[in-house]
């Protein structure tokens with residue numbers, strides 16, 4: 591059962607995603623594959639994938655595609671590091687390698703015609719993602735959340751497969767009711 595490795599996972603994810611499946615079907619099909627990858631031999635994770643950054647959570651690229659295929663990153667969360675409230679504009683499959691990653695959800699409750707203004711967010715639930723857990727999300731409506739690790743917990747490391755190259759996302763200003771697109775950096779090699 592430990593035969594399933596990174597190249598097989600990438601091949602399967604690309605085949606599913608590039609076949610043009612609906613986002614909800616992509617995550618339905620890929621979630622168990624992410625779990626299989628986590629349960630197997632993790633030697634595909636190299637020291638560079640565990641790089642942390644003292645200033646913010648670190649995004650270490652594992653697989654980047656320039657043909658519209660999915661991208662895979664290892665994210666390293668030092669205690670006290672959080673994303674802003676954000677969405678991704680695509681689907682995603684997340685698997686936890688180490689530690690407990692916390693996700694705090696927000697629900698958009700307005701019906702504003704302008705997608706970037708007049709945003710009213712209600713605080714939603716929280717989920718604690720432990721090692722081996724797989725979670726997914728789809729866009730439209732956007733999955734709006736912040737993710738991180740409180741100061742009181744140990745470092746977390748997670749794998750994130752996205753339906754596109756994840757080099758930008760929307761960041762929400764909850765109080766102002768606005769959102770804007772920002773570039774998000776990653777370590778490439």
Ligand SMILES: [Fe+2]
Pocket residue numbers: 676677678735737
């Ligand atoms: Fe996210």
